[in-house]
Amino acid sequence: MRFGVNYTPTRGWFHHWLDFDLxxxxxxxxxIAALCLDHIRVFPLWPVFHPNRxxxxxxxxxxxxxLVDAAAERGLEVNVDGLQGHLSSFDFIPSWTTTxxxxxxxxDPDVVEAQAEYLRTLAAALADRPAFLGMxxxxxxxxxxxxxxxxxxxISSAQAGTWLRAMLDACEQGxxxxxxxHASYDAAWYHDDHPFTPAHSARLGAATAVHSWVFNGTAQRHGSTGSATGLHAAYLIELSKAWATDPHRPVWLQEVGAPAPHIPPERAAAFTGTTVGHALDCPDVWGVTWWCSHDVDRGLADFPELEYGLGLLTNDRRVKPAGRALARMAREWRERLPARRTTALVAEAGEESARGRSMCAPGGRFFEAWMRAAAQGMRPAVVLAERASDAAHLAARGITEVLTVDALG
Incomplete structure (x- = not known):
């Protein structure tokens, strides 16, 4: 089990690339290393690294x-995000794609070719570094x-899939x-007409990335102490498995955090423990990567208020209660292996078109039924309706009982 953090530099935030200070x-x-974590995820700013096509x-x-070498010296492995893209409400897009x-x-063929070359270049530069996890x-x-x-x-869903395959191929070549x-925000799982689909997330690339944020309606509906709020990350992990063709495909909880005021600061540590504990009760989880390492400097303007205080550490590198909670779990939980989930709840969502995704979203019929079952002590997996009678699929996942939402009452 891996425990890590999304690295937010204390000096200049991601603008630190403009004035890089090793x-x-x-x-x-x-x-970060003092928190007993083993990896970081880092974010080159695309326009800074690739200012002209x-x-x-x-x-x-x-x-x-x-940076990757410095992390290795401290026992930290590194995942590198390539196309930034979007970070904390700001878009970072090169001038050669806008206005x-x-x-x-x-x-656009020229843009896609340039993106692929950029990803290939970053990957190739790090290919011989043992601490480099991948892109x-x-x-x-x-x-x-x-x-x-x-x-x-x-774009269409077909175009999204074509683009993702091209970008992943470029990373592999490098x-x-x-x-x-690749990593999508939860529209891929929850919005019926979104071009990036659950199948893209659960089948393309070496692992499924899950980004769990409870300001998506979960905390608004269930409150900061509601069971669904603490279970949201685990729910997304299990939901992702319904679309996977590999029954043991690794799932990476790549982003999860405690956003105020949806999670009050005094509850951040408890939320951290509850969320990570539920997530680690899901089989096939590769690891948890918290958002984020350090608070954003309040001298930087125009961030949404919730973005400033998401760090495990303050901007002057003091450990916060959530940081202590995650460090404790990293020390104590790294060797835990959860039992298989033998009961699955049927999601009436289509496999290819991903119709019915809104039922799986907060407030949706399936989402709320799964949350009620989990709150009552069940450990529900998720299976798509068209696979609910596929004996081989169920056996491969260790599922011995399949329940419909109606059967739950």
Whole structure:
């Protein structure tokens, strides 16, 4: 079981790439390693590294390698997100894709070729580093493909799949055999018409990435202490398995955090323990990567209020209660292996078109039924309706009982 954190630099946030200071990075990494964590996820800013379609800055790539080497010196492995993309409410898109050069991020041949070369270049630069875990294509880049983004690059589900395969292939070409994957925000699981689908998440790449944020309606509906709020990450993990073709495909809880005011600061540690505990009760979880390492400096303007205080550590590197809670679990829970979930709840959601996703969203009929069952002590897995009578599929997952939502009452 792996425990890690999404690295948010204390000096300059992700703008630190503009004034890269390896000593400051080392100090940040020291404070992370002291929490008994074993990996970080890092975020090159795409426009900083790739400011022109034909220019990938060698100095920026060199600094990324220096960061990965510094992490390795502290016993930390590193996953690198490539296309940033979207971070904490800000979009970071190169000028050669916007305004006078406006081109679709997912379908324009020149853009797609340049993105692939960028990902290939980053992966190749790190391919010989033992601490390099692999690439994530980008941080929730699916948010650029549909509403509520104010200027979406509209695509079909087929086009989304084609783009994802091309980006993952580029990562593999750069660093063969590493753990390369992609990451969507939860519209992929919950929005009926979203072009990035659950099947994309659960079948493409080396693992399924889950990003669990309870400000999506879960905490608003169930409250900060509601059982569904603490179970949301586990629910997404189990939901993801319904679409996987590999019955033991690893699932990475790659982002999860305690956003105020939905989770009051005084409850952040308890929420951390509850959320991680439920997540680690799911089989086939690769690990948990908390969002985020350090609070955002309040000298930086225009962040949503909740973004400033999500760190496990303060901006001056002092450990917060949530940090102590995760460190304790990293020490005590790393060797735990959960039992198989033998009872599955049937989701009436289509496999290919992913119709019926809204029933699986907070407030949806399936979501609420699963949460009631889990709150009553059941450990429900999830199976798609068209697989509910597939004996081989059920046996491969260790499922011996299948229940419908109606049967729960």
């Amino acid at each position: 000593d400051e990075v080392r100090a940040d990494l020291d404070s 034909s220019l990938i800055r060698p100095r920026a790539v060199e600094q990324l390698v220096q 006078w050069h406006r081109r679709n991020l997912f379908t 994530t294509v980008g941080n929730e880049i699916n948010q650029f493909s549909a509403a509520p983004h104010p200027d979406p690059d509209r 660093a063969p055999g590493r753990t390369h994957l």
